[in-house]
Amino acid sequence: MGKKIxxxxxxxxxxxxxxxxxxxxxxxxxxxxxxxxxxDVEPYKLSRQGRLWSFTSQDFLPKEPYEGPGSGPDEGPxxxxxxxxGYVELPGEVIVESRIVDARLEDLKLNMxxxxxxxxFNESYDTFAFRPITQPQEKAx
Amino acid sequence: MSENVYIIGAGIHPFxxxxxxxxxxxxxxxxxxxxxxxxxxxxxxxxxxGGSAAAGSADIMVNELGLTSxxxxxxxxxxxxxxxxxxxxxxxxxxxxYDLALAVGFxxxxxxxxxxxxSDYGLPEWYGQTGMMxxxxxxxxxxxxxxxxxxxxxxxxxxxxxxxxxNGAITxxxxxxxxxxxxxxxxxxxxxxxxxxxxxxxxxxxxVALILASKEKAKELGALSNNGSVKIAKVAVKTRPPDSFEVxxxxxSIKEGGKPTVLASQAAFEGAGIGPEDIDVAQLQDTExxxxxxxxxxxxxxxxxxxxxxLANGWSERGGxxxxxxxxGCIACGEPVGASGLRQVYENVEQLRxxxxxxxxxxxxxxxxxxxxSHVYGAPGLSAVAILER
Numbered sequence: 001m002g003k004k005i006x007x008x009x010x011x012x013x014x015x016x017x018x019x020x021x022x023x024x025x026x027x028x029x030x031x032x033x034x035x036x037x038x039x040d041v042e043p044y045k046l047s048r049q050g051r052l053w054s055f056t057s058q059d060f061l062p063k064e065p066y067e068g069p070g071s072g073p074d075e076g077p078x079x080x081x082x083x084x085x086g087y088v089e090l091p092g093e094v095i096v097e098s099r100i101v102d103a104r105l106e107d108l109k110l111n112m113x114x115x116x117x118x119x120x121f122n123e124s125y126d127t128f129a130f131r132p133i134t135q136p137q138e139k140a141x
Numbered sequence: 142m143s144e145n146v147y148i149i150g151a152g153i154h155p156f157x158x159x160x161x162x163x164x165x166x167x168x169x170x171x172x173x174x175x176x177x178x179x180x181x182x183x184x185x186x187x188x189x190x191g192g193s194a195a196a197g198s199a200d201i202m203v204n205e206l207g208l209t210s211x212x213x214x215x216x217x218x219x220x221x222x223x224x225x226x227x228x229x230x231x232x233x234x235x236x237x238x239y240d241l242a243l244a245v246g247f248x249x250x251x252x253x254x255x256x257x258x259x260s261d262y263g264l265p266e267w268y269g270q271t272g273m274m275x276x277x278x279x280x281x282x283x284x285x286x287x288x289x290x291x292x293x294x295x296x297x298x299x300x301x302x303x304x305x306x307x308n309g310a311i312t313x314x315x316x317x318x319x320x321x322x323x324x325x326x327x328x329x330x331x332x333x334x335x336x337x338x339x340x341x342x343x344x345x346x347x348x349v350a351l352i353l354a355s356k357e358k359a360k361e362l363g364a365l366s367n368n369g370s371v372k373i374a375k376v377a378v379k380t381r382p383p384d385s386f387e388v389x390x391x392x393x394s395i396k397e398g399g400k401p402t403v404l405a406s407q408a409a410f411e412g413a414g415i416g417p418e419d420i421d422v423a424q425l426q427d428t429e430x431x432x433x434x435x436x437x438x439x440x441x442x443x444x445x446x447x448x449x450x451x452l453a454n455g456w457s458e459r460g461g462x463x464x465x466x467x468x469x470g471c472i473a474c475g476e477p478v479g480a481s482g483l484r485q486v487y488e489n490v491e492q493l494r495x496x497x498x499x500x501x502x503x504x505x506x507x508x509x510x511x512x513x514x515s516h517v518y519g520a521p522g523l524s525a526v527a528i529l530e531r
Binding site: 020034057062064067094097121 | 253256258259264265266267268269270271272273274275278281282283285286289290330331332333334335390391392393394395
């Protein structure tokens with residue numbers, strides 16, 4: 001396991017949760033606001049399961065501030081590893097943008113069930129992602 | 142106060158790549174073209190509004206144009222820089238304070254996709270570090286969902302780009318001047334699924350200037366006759382409403398909110414006192430093919446899903462029922478952010494005055510277009526719409 005890309009981004013539970021915020025109005029937001037905007041916002045553990053709201057592929061090496069494979073001083077586009085990303089609707093909470101892992105582009109469909117996971121991002125850091133739920137599950141955590 | 146504001150001069154520096162000429166110099170070039178077009182000297186201009194996203198301040202232009210002591214306000218409003226400059230110039234005249242105003246936008250971007258700093262947009266660093274701070278991803282994510290919900294095919298995305306290059310090929314100020322066939326567009330390298338390389342616009346260079354006048358001034362200059370001017374029927378700029386889905390959003394509300402484009406469009410139509418069916422030619426933000434498709438509906442020109450039929454039947458071609466992006470739009474012209482929104486207005490001015498050359502739109506009754514509509518969209522969720530009338 002690498003270090004967390006952001007120490008506050010997900011909880012340190014055995015079953016980690018992505019961290020959002022609960023506004024005084026009850027509305028759930030992601031990410032947890034920072035600075036003055038965080039006043040009166042309670043940290044909120046987001047659901048680990050949701051449905052795919054939209055998706056795409058990242059097929060070219062992003063410029064700075066990207067720090068993944070291909071971004072190093074001696075690296076370039078050949079070192080880049082294309083990845084999938086999308087938006088995941090967490091029921092009754094919020095729609096979060098996330099990497100999508102353990103899937104091929106052609107497998108992705110709107111509204112397919114996905115679950116939260118932690119994945120290595122580069123040599124030092126982990127980030128969060130969602131992956132398709134392959135086995136039918138009884139009940140969401 | 143006079144609501145009647147006219148565009149009496151329009152100038153452009155060709156879009157694309159111009160080695161050895163700074164963005165601001167391209168802006169100065171456009172200003173001189175606009176003054177020549179209006180038959181005016183720099184000493185005539187009473188106030189100016191302008192800017193760029195990446196090529197410096199506009200007010201420095203007085204060094205080249207002349208030290209006439211006019212008030213020159215810099216505008217920095219991202220993709221809406223040109224639109225905001227136009228609104229400012231329009232208000233300066235509508236208020237009765239001035240009779241002649243300049244709106245100018247220019248830019249010069251490095252090659253490749255735009256890169257943005259998370260902190261500039263109030264986002265945490267991880268969003269950029271992990272490769273999610275890309276405008277191209279937003280466009281792909283928005284159209285991917287839209288296509289599935291409203292039955293838009295990949296081929297329709299390709300047809301939008303094909304039309305853009307066809308129009309660009311006959312537009313002197315366009316960057317991409319060659320047609321590209323549908324098969325090549327569809328089989329080009331994928332950037333962000335479902336959008337291929339040729340479906341995207343690229344950051345570019347260019348400059349556009351417009352000279353605005355009060356009705357009295359336009360009349361005095363003889364610009365009201367002989368297609369010398371067009372009237373600004375309404376300009377509307379709107380930032381995003383609650384619960385909307387915009388570029389650079391790590392979290393989106395589960396409530397389906399409003400859209401800045403819908404708000405700007407409705408305000409512009411209401412102010413102009415006309416509807417979408419009254420528009421003869423339109424320039425819609427086409428950062429990529431998907432944006433043009435979705436913006437057709439968001440601006441009220443069709444219902445969600447009807448774009449499939451529109452593109453298959455060529456209804457948005459130059460000879461169609463509503464020609465859209467007649468100069469090839471952002472896809473063929475590239476996107477110098479500060480100039481792009483004004484290019485759309487420039488194109489409508491040329492179309493309404495019958496000066497668009499090979500790409501001139503002619504209505505089915507043989508007349509020149511009487512109304513032109515332009516729409517620009519940008520980060521962090523704002524839209525500007527301008528309706529022109531002849």
